[in-house]
Amino acid sequence: MNSFYKSIRLTRSVHTCRALLKETPQNLKGKKHSSQIWLMRQLRDPYVEKAKQENYRCRSAFKLLEINERFKILSPGLTVIDCGAAPGSWTQVATNLTNAHSKKEGPVGKVYGIDKLPFYPIEGATTLGNMDFTSAKTQETLYKLLQGDKVDVVLSDMAPNASGERHMDHYNIMLLAYSALKFALQISKVDGTLVVKVWDGDKSQQFEQNLLKFYNSVKIVRPDATRNESTEQFFLARGFKGLKTS
Structure with a gap:
């Protein structure tokens, strides 16, 4: 580290x-x-100032940076989709680490950031604002951009607006987590990776078991940049097994 x-x-x-x-x-x-x-x-918050210094749009960039530093999920040449990308800090990190902006020698990756909200473009990434990643129209657009290829990594730092009622907030974020999983199953390469945020609660264990049906390994990660008072954690699922076609 x-x-x-x-x-x-x-x-x-x-x-x-x-x-x-x-x-x-x-x-x-x-x-x-x-x-x-x-x-x-x-x-x-030291991460807020650090984000300003390094030109990241949000402090959450450091969560993905730490996850990558520990588990090496992003590298030059990979294709990445960031679900719920706005304002774009994870897309920025992914673009840098995959060399999607072609600023370094070697393999050049592809990064796609998708969000229901509009957000400013990011150099080297394809940003799809005003688009729901779960919709058939969005997926059709993606497949055209990918020319039928699958992706190496699916990221989701999505969270609903918090109501302050813990059980309701947990339920709502789990709905988003399952949406990200369903999307990843459709669009990932075999051996692909999924990173998805949840707020811990009684449905977390079942989500982990569901991930293990489709991925070879699942880890629960809580980056240092997560605030102390938060129940936030990330599921890191690696080694996508692929979907049976018969």
Whole structure:
């Protein structure tokens, strides 16, 4: 693990303490309490600043970077689909690591970012905004772009808008997780990889068992960039077995 992630582990509490000593920013005045909490949390978060420094659109980039550093799921020449890509930080990471932007010598990958929302283009990636990855129309568009080829890695950092009711939020994110799995089964190469986010709950174990029906190995990963108060975790499924056609 590189020095950045080690330093984050060692200094997270120190960084937070220093942030607590800072004067409350003026732009909190008049905002709702929930908004004040969010803004203060952003100020205390080292990954927020790091994302700005490295030109990532969101701090979540570091979750995928760490997953890749630990498990080597992305490399030059691979074809990747990022489901629920907006605002695009995972697509940025995938583009860099697969060399989809052709900025390095060697194999050149392909990266496709899909989201129901519009989002700004990313150099080297094909961005499909205003498109639902589960729809037949979107999949038809993808297959045309892929020219019938399958993909190496399917990513999903999707999450529903949180209601604050844990069981409902868990249920809703599991619906998205199963949508990502169903999509991955249709579009992945044999030996392909799926990374999908969930919020932990009573349906997580069953989801893991379902993944094992289609993938040779499944790991549960909680990157350092995940906030302490979050129940977020990622299922990393590797070695897609393929679908029986008979």
